[in-house]
Amino acid sequence: MHPLQQLMNPSSIAIFGASNNPMKMGSIQLANILETGYEGRVYPIHRSEETVMGIPAYRSIAEVGEPVDVVQLVLPTEVVPEILEECGKAGVRRAIVISGGFKEVPGDVGVERERQLEEVAARYGIRFLGPNCVGIMNSLCSLNTTTIIEPPMGGSIAFASQSGAYTAMVNPYLRAQGIRMCQTLSVGNEADMDLTDCLDYLRDVDEVKAVGLYVETIRRPREFIAAARETARVKPVVAIYVGGTEAGSRSALSHTGAISGPDELYDGLFHQAGVIRAEDLDHMFDLLWVLSMQPLPAGRRMAVITNSGGPGSSLAYHLEKAGMVAPPFSPQLREKLDAATGPLTYTGNPIDLTFETNIFIFKQLLELVYESGEVDGAFLYGIFGAPDFMVNLKKRLPQLQAMEESWDQGYQAFLAELAEIPRAHAGPLVVMSFLGKGSSSINTLIENGVAVYPSAVRSARAMRSLLDYDRIRHNLVSGGEKTL
Amino acid sequence: MHPLQQLMNPSSIAIFGASNNPMKMGSIQLANILETGYEGRVYPIHRSEETVMGIPAYRSIAEVGEPVDVVQLVLPTEVVPEILEECGKAGVRRAIVISGGFKEVPGDVGVERERQLEEVAARYGIRFLGPNCVGIMNSLCSLNTTTIIEPPMGGSIAFASQSGAYTAMVNPYLRAQGIRMCQTLSVGNEADMDLTDCLDYLRDVDEVKAVGLYVETIRRPREFIAAARETARVKPVVAIYVGGTEAGSRSALSHTGAISGPDELYDGLFHQAGVIRAEDLDHMFDLLWVLSMQPLPAGRRMAVITNSGGPGSSLAYHLEKAGMVAPPFSPQLREKLDAATGPLTYTGNPIDLTFETNIFIFKQLLELVYESGEVDGAFLYGIFGAPDFMVNLKKRLPQLQAMEESWDQGYQAFLAELAEIPRAHAGPLVVMSFLGKGSSSINTLIENGVAVYPSAVRSARAMRSLLDYDRIRHNLVSGGEKTL
Numbered sequence: 001m002h003p004l005q006q007l008m009n010p011s012s013i014a015i016f017g018a019s020n021n022p023m024k025m026g027s028i029q030l031a032n033i034l035e036t037g038y039e040g041r042v043y044p045i046h047r048s049e050e051t052v053m054g055i056p057a058y059r060s061i062a063e064v065g066e067p068v069d070v071v072q073l074v075l076p077t078e079v080v081p082e083i084l085e086e087c088g089k090a091g092v093r094r095a096i097v098i099s100g101g102f103k104e105v106p107g108d109v110g111v112e113r114e115r116q117l118e119e120v121a122a123r124y125g126i127r128f129l130g131p132n133c134v135g136i137m138n139s140l141c142s143l144n145t146t147t148i149i150e151p152p153m154g155g156s157i158a159f160a161s162q163s164g165a166y167t168a169m170v171n172p173y174l175r176a177q178g179i180r181m182c183q184t185l186s187v188g189n190e191a192d193m194d195l196t197d198c199l200d201y202l203r204d205v206d207e208v209k210a211v212g213l214y215v216e217t218i219r220r221p222r223e224f225i226a227a228a229r230e231t232a233r234v235k236p237v238v239a240i241y242v243g244g245t246e247a248g249s250r251s252a253l254s255h256t257g258a259i260s261g262p263d264e265l266y267d268g269l270f271h272q273a274g275v276i277r278a279e280d281l282d283h284m285f286d287l288l289w290v291l292s293m294q295p296l297p298a299g300r301r302m303a304v305i306t307n308s309g310g311p312g313s314s315l316a317y318h319l320e321k322a323g324m325v326a327p328p329f330s331p332q333l334r335e336k337l338d339a340a341t342g343p344l345t346y347t348g349n350p351i352d353l354t355f356e357t358n359i360f361i362f363k364q365l366l367e368l369v370y371e372s373g374e375v376d377g378a379f380l381y382g383i384f385g386a387p388d389f390m391v392n393l394k395k396r397l398p399q400l401q402a403m404e405e406s407w408d409q410g411y412q413a414f415l416a417e418l419a420e421i422p423r424a425h426a427g428p429l430v431v432m433s434f435l436g437k438g439s440s441s442i443n444t445l446i447e448n449g450v451a452v453y454p455s456a457v458r459s460a461r462a463m464r465s466l467l468d469y470d471r472i473r474h475n476l477v478s479g480g481e482k483t484l
Numbered sequence: 485m486h487p488l489q490q491l492m493n494p495s496s497i498a499i500f501g502a503s504n505n506p507m508k509m510g511s512i513q514l515a516n517i518l519e520t521g522y523e524g525r526v527y528p529i530h531r532s533e534e535t536v537m538g539i540p541a542y543r544s545i546a547e548v549g550e551p552v553d554v555v556q557l558v559l560p561t562e563v564v565p566e567i568l569e570e571c572g573k574a575g576v577r578r579a580i581v582i583s584g585g586f587k588e589v590p591g592d593v594g595v596e597r598e599r600q601l602e603e604v605a606a607r608y609g610i611r612f613l614g615p616n617c618v619g620i621m622n623s624l625c626s627l628n629t630t631t632i633i634e635p636p637m638g639g640s641i642a643f644a645s646q647s648g649a650y651t652a653m654v655n656p657y658l659r660a661q662g663i664r665m666c667q668t669l670s671v672g673n674e675a676d677m678d679l680t681d682c683l684d685y686l687r688d689v690d691e692v693k694a695v696g697l698y699v700e701t702i703r704r705p706r707e708f709i710a711a712a713r714e715t716a717r718v719k720p721v722v723a724i725y726v727g728g729t730e731a732g733s734r735s736a737l738s739h740t741g742a743i744s745g746p747d748e749l750y751d752g753l754f755h756q757a758g759v760i761r762a763e764d765l766d767h768m769f770d771l772l773w774v775l776s777m778q779p780l781p782a783g784r785r786m787a788v789i790t791n792s793g794g795p796g797s798s799l800a801y802h803l804e805k806a807g808m809v810a811p812p813f814s815p816q817l818r819e820k821l822d823a824a825t826g827p828l829t830y831t832g833n834p835i836d837l838t839f840e841t842n843i844f845i846f847k848q849l850l851e852l853v854y855e856s857g858e859v860d861g862a863f864l865y866g867i868f869g870a871p872d873f874m875v876n877l878k879k880r881l882p883q884l885q886a887m888e889e890s891w892d893q894g895y896q897a898f899l900a901e902l903a904e905i906p907r908a909h910a911g912p913l914v915v916m917s918f919l920g921k922g923s924s925s926i927n928t929l930i931e932n933g934v935a936v937y938p939s940a941v942r943s944a945r946a947m948r949s950l951l952d953y954d955r956i957r958h959n960l961v962s963g964g965e966k967t968l
Contacts, residue, residue, distance in 0.1 A: 020881065022874070022877050022881050022884050022887075027877065027881075028876070028877055030880075031876040031877045031879070031880045031881075032876050034876070034880065035876040035879055035880070036876075053880035053881065054880060100828060100838055101828060104793075105828065106830075149875045149876050150875070161794070162794070163792065163793055163794020163795070163797070163798075164792075164794070165792030165793070165794045165795055166792075166794040166795070169792065169795075169918050170918050171918070172918050172919050172920055172922070172923070173918040173919075173920065173938045176660065176920045176922075214794060216794075216797055240798075242797045242798045242800070242801035242802070242940075243797070243801070244801065245800065245801050245804035245805060246804065246809075247788075247800035247801070247803070247804055247809070247810035247833065247834070248797050248798075248800045248801030248804065250800070250812070250832060250833075251788075251793065251796050251797040251800040251801075251832075251834045251836070252793075252797045254793070254830040254832060254834075254836060279941055280798060280802065280939045280940055280941040280942075281798070281939055281940070282938060282939040282941070282942070283939075283941070304731075304735075308647065308648070308649030308650075308653065309588075309647055309649070309700075309735065309736075309738070310645070310646070310647020310648070310649045310650040310698060310700075311647070311649055311650070311653075312735050313647070313700055313726045313727070313732050313735040313736050314647075314724075314726045314732075314764060314765070316726070316729065316731035316732045316734070316735040317726035317727070317728065317729050317731070317732030317735075318726070318764065319731070320729035320730065320731055320732065321729060325730075325731070326731035328734070344584060344585060344589065346590075346738040348734065348738060349731065349734075350731070350735050350738075352735070352738060354584055390506070391633045391634070392512070392515040392516050392518070392519040392520075392633050393506050393511065393512055393515045395515070395519055396514075396515045396518065396519070396537035396538060397504065397506050397511075397515075397537065400506050403506075434653050434654050434655070434656050434657040435656050435657075436656055436657065436660045438656070438660075439656070454657045454766060455764045455765055455766040455767075456726075456764055456765070457763055457764040457766070457767070458764075458766070
């Protein structure tokens with residue numbers, strides 16, 4: 001069993017540094033552990049307080065008197081090695097060291113402190129994350145040890161990161177998109193466990209369908225490549241790397257003590273490792289989202305179905321720019337599409353429904369293009385929030401209210417069915433819409449496994465990543481060289 | 485006075501095609517005109533209804549009996565020329581033709597209909613937008629003639645588009661970002677007025693500080709270039725073009741009857757015209773947002789101030805990738821920065837505040853870097869939503885409530901002051917944050933003219949557009965060839 005298995009799924013957790021002083025980072029983290037639904041035992045360790053936030057506190061780890069699976073340390077740097085030693089003596093074997101002031105600070109003192117930490121851990125067989133990290137989140141046991149509230153728990157994306165901020169502060173952005181994460185691991189300075197360990201662990205977590213990495217340096221390139229290749233055989237790995245410029249490299253050094261290398265070197269490393277490189281964090285989550293939910297396309301031929309010319313033209317343009325094609329449909333297919341649609345519909349590829357207001361037709365069109373065998377995947381842009389149009393109408397025509405409610409019910413059921421079509425036909429679907437998660441229609445699509453992007457270029461890059469991963473997996477499994 | 489001046493600012497508007505049937509596009513548009521705050525006179529024209537949505541309807545335009553500045557036609561294609569003629573006879577000189585079925589449909593009949601439309605308009609001196617468009621929005625007179633509710637009115641961005649969907653359906657996306665538009669013009673098939681006319685009009689609207697264009701074709705390249713160059717002397721113009729691939733071009737033809745050209749040709753055309761080319765709609769609005777609000781930088785040296793290493797490294801990396809630099813600060817400046825910050829702060833460039841929790845320090849640091857003369861602009865990433873941390877804490881430590889409220893007031897005032905620094909120092913500021921518009925802190929920054937992006941790459945590209953526009957304007961005004 002990988003040491004991260006216990007660290008990420010503890011039956012009990014003790015936290016050092018939490019108190020009744022709300023301005024302490026440890027207090028915020030304890031509040032989050034207590035309020036996120038974690039059902040394990042929680043032990044605040046504090047030298048003087050009898051209770052912390054209403055639960056019993058202990059003067060030391062020894063006083064707890066029961067086995068503790070994981071300790072989280074949020075303490076002044078100087079005392080961290082000594083406290084870790086106390087934990088080791090008490091039988092603790094997994095730790096999360098939040099405290100900073102180690103290798104990432106200039107000068108020898110930080111390096112020496114980190115060495116002490118490693119030495120204590122080795123002596124007691126303690127495996128740990130950090131120092132200089134923000135904690136972990138695991139939606140599978142409702143555990144959030146970070147300072148950030150309300151992680152977007154669920155889904156099947158895991159994220160391991162050399163930036164703690166990125167694993168936790170990104171939450172509001174992800175919530176707004178409708179993207180959820182099931183596990184996050186902030187690795188900090190990686191004094192003990194690193195991104196390679198995270199890959200070894202996450203590979204075998206069945207609930208995780210796609211893995212994201214934020215990289216400032218790879219400390220064990222050979223092991224990383226081996227671990228990533230093994231992982232990419234079973235699930236996609238997407239990474240971002242920002243050490244490859246002068247200032248990026250200088251910043252990484254001061255951040256986690258990382259020695260970074262040129263961009264091209266990391267491009268090569270990721271390529272060899274079967275890792276898809278994303279441009280930035282937002283792009284990485286765009287890709288992880290679709291990769292964690294949609295089937296892989298058999299080829300690069302794409303259908304575009306819209307009810308608006310601009311989005312249709314934009315999708316056609318950007319899918320081609322991203323290395324896919326939107327082939328004109330055959331006369332046989334167009335005949336079928338024409339029969340299903342109104343006179344102002346253009347049934348080439350893109351299909352543009354223009355003034356067609358029967359939105360339910362989308363499902364039929366999608367089935368027709370998949371069944372034709374002429375495409376390997378599809379993009380959809382539509383007026384998914386049709387009830388939104390009615391907001392002002394209802395003020396002027398009150399009789400609409402009842403009509404809208406019955407219509408909306410049928411509409412949500414229709415969208416849920418629509419979302420099943422890609423899996424039934426083993427062809428991926430990507431939806432473009434300007435309606436955000438605030439729209440019940442978009443929520444229905446997302447809840448049923450469809451990724452929704454607010455632009456053509458983001459939609460096209462998402463679909464492209466499915467093709468990229470299909471090629472990577474094929475080559476890793478067969479040893480061949482499948483190209484696009 | 486440009487004909488669009490009256491069309492965009494009418495004292496009265498008549499609408500054909502609105503009724504008490506809520507499933508009609510014209511009904512939705514009328515409801516939006518009535519509910520958006522427009523104070524001009526509104527006349528529904530309907531053959532049989534006495535009132536439409538509670539206001540008096542007229543059997544024909546002649547029956548109105550008062551001058552009508554603008555008519556909007558949402559009628560079956562066949563009757564459009566005839567109704568336009570009635571309008572011409574009644575003295576109407578500005579029209580918006582929503583109806584489709586003209587040049588954009590395959591075959592000769594659509595072309596012939598569009599010719600009829602042009603002929604009628606020419607006969608009566610009617611200048612019009614469309615056909616095959618979605619209407620206009622002008623926040624300066626609270627007019628929204630499109631089908632889409634709640635446009636994000638305000639700000640100083642104008643958007644003229646060959647895709648109607650893009651001008652209106654994009655609203656929920658823009659609202660979620662906090663981006664507002666003051667005018668949108670859907671030009672449809674451009675039978676009469678085109679994007680070049682929009683530039684000629686928008687150039688002189690003082691409230692408009694930046695102009696966006698969605699382009700599938702440029703019908704009058706010579707005039708477009710001249711109009712764009714004149715406009716870019718006084719305000720930035722950003723365009724997207726999606727006709728440059730096989731499927732993109734095929735789609736554009738079916739959409740607005742546009743004959744598109746290769747990407748490279750349009751690259752050259754935009755370059756000659758002083759137009760910044762954006763990749764897609766989301767990117768275009770990212771650029772328009774900052775261009776409409778922030779001062780232009782004198783050079784490409786940038787400061788990065790963060791309290792998190794990952795965003796700091798990412799900003800440093802992406803600003804360099806985008807052609808800017810993050811120079812290391814001088815010993816003199818670092819001494820001042822060190823004096824202002826705590827021991828775990830790294831005061832190189834990026835400045836990383838790490839565990840520093842005194843957020844108010846941001847303002848002092850920003851002033852110090854601007855005053856040093858060592859940079860031309862700054863990026864900021866920070867925990868702007870600090871009160872969010874307290875959500876779970878408050879459940880456990882109720883005494884926090886009062887403390888938070890007084891703190892938050894001071895914090896919003898601080899952010900408003902922070903937002904003034906760029907203008908005071910004539911150096912632009914771009915903020916990166918994962919907190920969306922839902923955060924009061926981010927709202928305060930946005931309301932005070934700061935653009936906020938949820939990723940490093942989007943922040944860097946936004947800043948870069950300010951440099952691009954500075955160079956474009958300089959070259960247009962001086963005739964020189966200033967490069968980055």
